[in-house]
Amino acid sequence: MVVLTGHTLTLEEAKSILSTNEQVIACEESIKRVKESRRAVEDIVAKGKVIYGITTGFGKLSDVYIAPEDTEKLQLNLIRSHACGVGEPFPENVSRLMVVLRANALLKGYSGVRPAVVETLIKLVNCQIHPVIPQQGSLGASGDLAPLSHLALVLIGEGEVWYRGKRMRAMEALLQEEILPLTLTAKEGLALINGTQAMTAQGVAAYLEAEQLASQSEAIAALTMEGLTAITDAFDKDIHLARGYKEQTAVAERILSYLEGSRLTTRQGEVRVQDAYSIRCIPQVHGASWQALGYVKEKLEIEMNAATDNPLIFDEGRKVISGGNFHGQPIALAMDFLSIAMAEFANISERRIERMVNPQLSDLPAFLSANPGLESGAMIMQYCAASLVSENKTLAHPASVDSIPSSANQEDHVSMGTIGARHAYQIITNVRRVFAIEMICALQAVYYRGIDLLAPATRKIYDQASAVCPPITSDRIFSTDIERMNAWLKEVQWDGLLKHPNENSKEMQC
Template identity: 55%
Template sequence: MIVNGNNLSIEDVARVAIKGEKVELSAESKEKIEHSRRYVENMIERGEVVYGVTTGFGKFCNVVVSREDVKKLQINLIRSHSVGVGDYFPEEVVRAMMLLRINALAKGYSGVRLSTLMTLVEMLNKGVTPLVPCQGSLGASGDLVPLAHMVLVMLGEGEAIYEGKVLPGGRALELAGIKPLVLEAKEGLALVNGTQAMSAIGCIALVEAFNLSKAADICGALTFEALNGIVDAFDEKIHTARPHPGQVECARNMARLIEGSTLVTRQGELKVQDAYALRCIPQVHGATKDALRHVRHVLEIEINSATDNPLIFPDEEQVISGGNFHGQPVAINMDYMGIAVSELANISERRIERLVNPYLNEGLPAFLTKEGGLNSGLMISQYTAAALVSENKTLASPASVDSIPSSANQEDHVSMGTIAARKAMMIVENTRNVLAIELLCAAQAIDLRFEKMGDKGSLGKGTALAYEAVRELVAAVEEDRVLSGDVKILSELIRSGELVKRVENEIGPLY
């Protein structure tokens, strides 16, 4: 993949971070990087006072550092800022972080040497992945703490994963044949000052969120059939009368998924209206689809931006201090994504309740077991879904409205964007598990529905494929058994994209 600082997509990030695609800097980027670096070196030679180059950081911005200490200033920055705590980020998040930092520096506004950037490129391509603690970033002045831990390994310090083993950073570089970096003026600051941690988490979470949006339609359609849903709710006329794009698209998805089903009903045939959890699937799922598209728009601007400080404009012979490191655009949208994805879980749990509740499930056995009392059936699966949904409600409380001043009030408003991104990723995982529980319950309900009908009838074109995918992996629940393993298997079916792929291969792309 050619990286030039300008046209990275969310899918590109996933290809590199998850699938391991190699990257290469464009020739134009190399020229810009070298042009910018020459200006920095000339500026140092002239003895100019520039923030973070010949001064301290944060509140120390007015402390001038001698030319002899310029290099030491940069290494001190990396070591002093490596104060992360908590669990380590998953490898794919760190790889995404490395790619995004490469892409930002490739724009040529940061003043680093080309050789410095090539060290990071080489680490990414050879699979040297720094261990980066997930807690410690305020999301303004950039993701200083996580990025500092990333840079430690470039210096031969810290720890990294290489070929599946956790190693000292220097040893990992040695085994990969990479020479440790010696920082020059401006480079430490250029490497740690940016929004790449929160953006990396956001990209990885968003890729799965788009997959969950499609999977939620599939799960909802299977439940819809199990409960003899009224298909009129998906009539195109209703949705063109209120043409939110996501709503219109979801209604089309639902109509295509259940096409040919003999389990669905028409208005007034068995009942006049369905409950909202069935009837309003397009309105609820559709709002999430629209939200995710907006988040993509913001993230794709961010991951193709220069977010460090100060920025170098060599053609204008200017070095300008600003605030592009401030994560507020990402922070707000990570909160937005968390809220949007949590709604997929909210309505899914309500559908699960309708499947297992004998007063709501259109004549199916209580808790979807034929010998209730002796067996609890799928009763407690709804409990787990309810617990996950409740946890999501707590996680969906926005982080971006919080701010705690830092650096003696020099940095007096921060975004908490990395916290927002981490919470959004947790919501994505919880929602995937709720949808897995819905798949488990819906397939069980379908079995019981067909049995009640004397095995007559058929599922829709799309839902039949989803049902088959479930039954290839998980057997029907004839009597009580441990179900956590089944949920895990179905969660992986969703996470891998295989559920969506199986359906789309037959009926065409879902929206």
């Protein structure tokens, strides 16, 4: 059970919400804050004060006064008119996390909604009613207006949801769970859609997969190094301490841990003096991407617990301020950084693939083929990897450098953060397939070298990965191998692989 307070949601809890049907509950103290801010909104309406979004229109229409008797109609019109997202829906688990993040933001007590709004959001999560939310249509400022409007539709019994494995009308699912749809009152529609929860939910999903891939990259690279009889001197701790980046040093240490006990790696001068950059500079390149991941993680942890709607209510209503916390720029930049960092993992991985398949760059059989000439072996797998890497270069173009004014130029700078988050996830999906190809090639390379010569840690990886993709003894439909390896990498856990090879306290598992 995850307790939502508005302040303490962690990435680990978000991971549980994304990957399981973890239930959530609202903290009682937070509900008290929600009630206090709601009283302030009701006072504003009763006294006819002019406050943006409560007694006025929206965006460029903020100068239009709305009478108290029209506040409910105003909120309903807002949700319906803004629900204009298009394209394929966000993955169901991302939609689920979006609902949780919106509830968590409202629980901070700055938004002026009734407790019933938060409670209904939580019911959706716990009953596994997940809004169908189109991915395209958000500018990432004024909040993720279009995506969150599709989320808000469900609260009023409109729109579509996923429920019990089926896509259906929201009202049908609500009736089955005996959840009454809400009639949104003053400020509530605006509070639901003024926020960055679409880009943040997609960003969290992307980051968690990116972190897993970054860890896997080191084990795969270690296996590749054995397939290429790589030199380990370049991973010596002193080199990396001399530069001073802790992430670079940590990557080098982990690579050496994977390779401890290997009889396939070499020392400088034994076979060659230096390896190519794609081998020798693994700590520098991977380490730099780990630095970027650290930045992204920090920003997501802040944003998951941020108040991102407008206006915000402070001091029990004595201070109501219109600001711009809905602007997605912090997450937009983080997502663009994530895209670039993950694209680099694939860039260098593809170069390692090339070194294994190109007979001019190693002494391995041409294209790792069992019968070069008659059979093509891994030749076109490298093509596939190159294609994915090239696609990533296009997707990694920063979304945040663009801005198109909206709402009659009132909203004249926007973040495009949701586009950045979506692109980051696409890149990560491509990276995993590039890693799958590197893994297949590395398995084949060490198969030729002699699997009995592998390090204990990489031998464990080999034994499990080769069960997914057996050695290439003749040409076959390699698309099947790539997709099977891709699926395995998405699910596999690498816990324990870095324990000392001679440690007997616990069996190392993948």
